[in-house]
Amino acid sequence: MKTRALLVPCVCWLAFTTGCALLTKATPTVPRYFSPERPEASAAVAPSSTRGLSVRMGRVGGGSYLKERMAFRDSDHEFGFYEDRRWTERPEVYLERALETTLYEQRGVKRALAQSAPTLTADLVEFEEVKGSAPRVRLRVSYALHDETTVFLERTLAVERPLPSGDDATQPDRVAAALGDALDEAVKRIDDEVIAALGASTAKTVSQPPTTR
Numbered sequence: 389m390k391t392r393a394l395l396v397p398c399v400c401w402l403a404f405t406t407g408c409a410l411l412t413k414a415t416p417t418v419p420r421y422f423s424p425e426r427p428e429a430s431a432a433v434a435p436s437s438t439r440g441l442s443v444r445m446g447r448v449g450g451g452s453y454l455k456e457r458m459a460f461r462d463s464d465h466e467f468g469f470y471e472d473r474r475w476t477e478r479p480e481v482y483l484e485r486a487l488e489t490t491l492y493e494q495r496g497v498k499r500a501l502a503q504s505a506p507t508l509t510a511d512l513v514e515f516e517e518v519k520g521s522a523p524r525v526r527l528r529v530s531y532a533l534h535d536e537t538t539v540f541l542e543r544t545l546a547v548e549r550p551l552p553s554g555d556d557a558t559q560p561d562r563v564a565a566a567l568g569d570a571l572d573e574a575v576k577r578i579d580d581e582v583i584a585a586l587g588a589s590t591a592k593t594v595s596q597p598p599t600t601r
Contacts, residue, residue, distance in 0.1 A: 444500040444505040528545065
């Protein structure tokens, strides 16, 4: 009888705590997916200035923390990630696709396939929202143009864009759009420098006298 009397309160307590746990279970996080890319295609640019130029697209990578979850920076040294905000693809994929589209489709540069051809490589180092008194977005790209023996161009480019004002509901869209604008500017500047370097390299090769024996 004493054992039964002790068991009854224990069973009641277990039933109560189990019921509370079920009632207070957190709502599962439902991810929302965003893209910085614009749905409309940009108009092609006349390729007359790039005639005869070719470049091979090499590796385009990204920082180890840049994955599908959207990142934000609280300070110069602290990062965070949104649980419910995701990119549709890893951010470096957007960079690679933009570089290929602008160089080959819009600027008229030929795609080279040979390993010995001038090769463009890039690393997306930053791609994030920056919080604080002046909300903005920032991206940073390190890139190089080289062949098997020579580095023709090596740069690190940073672009920031202010975050337009708005309510909390539109904040993720505004971040994606601002990063899309920053990505467009970065790609344009990279393309301009790559095309200039390719042109200079081609002109130098053409001007060199043939080797005589």
